[in-house]
Amino acid sequence: MSSPPLLALRGVSKRYGAVQVLTDIELEIRAGQVVALLGDNGAGKSTLVKVISGVSPADRGVIEWEGRAVQIRRPADARELGIATVYQDLALCGNLDVVGNLFLGREIRRYGFLDEMEMERRTLHLLERLTRGLPDLRAPVVSLSSGQRQTVAIARSLLGDPRLILLDEPTASLGFQQSTEVMDLVDELRDRGMGVLLISHNMGDVKALADRAVVLRLGRNNGFFDVNTASQEQIISSITGAAENTPRRPAHEEAAW
């Protein structure tokens, strides 16, 4: 038996008022692994991300971090564990510059004042590793291209040296060239031994990057696939519901990974 997974969800459920959005979700992410989270609109992907990132905590179920059960009640809990989230809308402040956005809420101070130089230095250091097309660090983020903004959002999530990163549709608003750059970046994160949960509608991205795919349908698990062996048709039919897997899979089957 290998080391326990970085993050494991066991029987996680979430209800918004009368609507049961997630039912008994099973999910495992290991270090150095990209797991694609797939599903049609309304399948519960974004809700699951919010559960893991602590924005809207789970009602029931167990969340395990490296094999021990943990509570994620607030975004700060997730951050302390080492979980970083890049939201689909990026959640950047358009009027602040790149440095300001990266360090928003955790500014470095010197004699009580913002230490712009140190923050700029670390930003430069971080971005140099991530991208070749360095944006103007002192330009407001609103004036950057969408690909650059995506890079800034990912860079921000990497600041706290997270172990697991959640990417919600990172390529949805990008052109081909920029998508490729972001995908290279994800590849790089995996090589560094991070766990990545990638939400995407783009099967091409999933095939190219992910090690495993987890399909949600109507708030339930609807299949686990090894991306290298499963065919695209199999995965898609699981997403659309053409192949109805057993809605509730016992935990040990996911654990078998």
Next chain:
Amino acid sequence: MVKGTRTMADDRRTGTAASPAGDGGGPRRRAVAGTLERWVAVARRRLRAGEVGSLPVVVVLAVVWITFQSLNDNFLSPRNLSNLSVDIVGTGLIAVGIVFVLLLGELDLSVGAISGLAGAVFAVLNVQNGVPEWLSLIIAVLAGTVAGAVQGYSFARTRVPAFVVTLAGLLTWNGLMLYVLGTSGTINLDENGLVAELTGYYFTHDAVAYAVAAVAVGLVLLVACLDRRRRVAARMPHRSLQVILARAGGLAVIAFTSAYLLNRFQGLPLALLIFLVVVAGLDIVLRRTHYGRQVYALGGGVEAARRASLNVTRVQTAVLAVSGTMAAIGGLFLASRITSVSQSSGQGVLLLNAIAAAVIGGTSLFGGRGSTWSAVLGMLVIQSIASGMAITDTPAAVQFMITGGVLFAAVVIDALSRRSQEAHGRA
């Protein structure tokens, strides 16, 4: 006259290209030309991207001054400029508070009423009840802080737009002021008291004005050089010495010319000194502290700020408390100018002028962009127009229309620059 026409531009580095200035090992002259060229290139790119900063208002101010000077030789006389510099202070201080609220993308309509309330509180306590001046002053200012904080907290918790909350506040505080004043319609302040001195005192010794100018230039130079040294040591992009010296030189010209002109009348007015110190201090708070960064972040996107785990309620409350405090301080300066408080204190065009000053000075109505210096520049424009109209015997009707035109132009520039910034980002 004013010690800092450069505002946000102070924050801009000459560029972020990884190589420091003057690399390449070529002849020194070429390196210098290269630095300046790069600086100009960055400035031009930013102008095209819609970051116009305080450029338009400086142009407007120059046009206004040249126009009135050509109509009447007395306009740019030391006496008139000195009076102008004191006249801008009361409303200008209120406008500084407005800048904070505008940075959130909100409006505070209660500042006029709060300024009147503060004046009334001071007058009733000090003149009618014999409370010591300093204590009355503190209580009056704190009354503004509390009024602002109450509004801020209601705004933050209910998420009702601030202009509605403060509209209710306008009526409430105005009513409270009338209640405080009671039957006494007008209260005259002590002609030689502390508050009267706020706008009545001048540092008549020439050396004071020059010393203040020298200290200001010296501080700017010192901070810039220290920052540069640290950046050079860390091999980070930094401003070239030429740019630093050019900036300090420009500031020195403005500061010493102002000092010279003020000394030719009655010397440096205390009111102007307080105003500039407050504006510079709050500018540092906004641009260089954790709190200020949060204010800008909220103006850029409340949701993004919340997800970055900022305490949105606290920042919003604090911002309106600042605006209430500044309104109260401004109200005391306004009362000082006429050494009396009456039922009409804080009414009329005061509120509109304060908001107009902040916007004309270049603070965006859409939130997230602006600086406290825009209150100074905007007030200079508004007060210059008023003063010029008075000197040239033009009716007040024309003055309102011209000021309205300038305000409209400022709003249009604001909207256009915002749009071009966004269009720039869509590349």
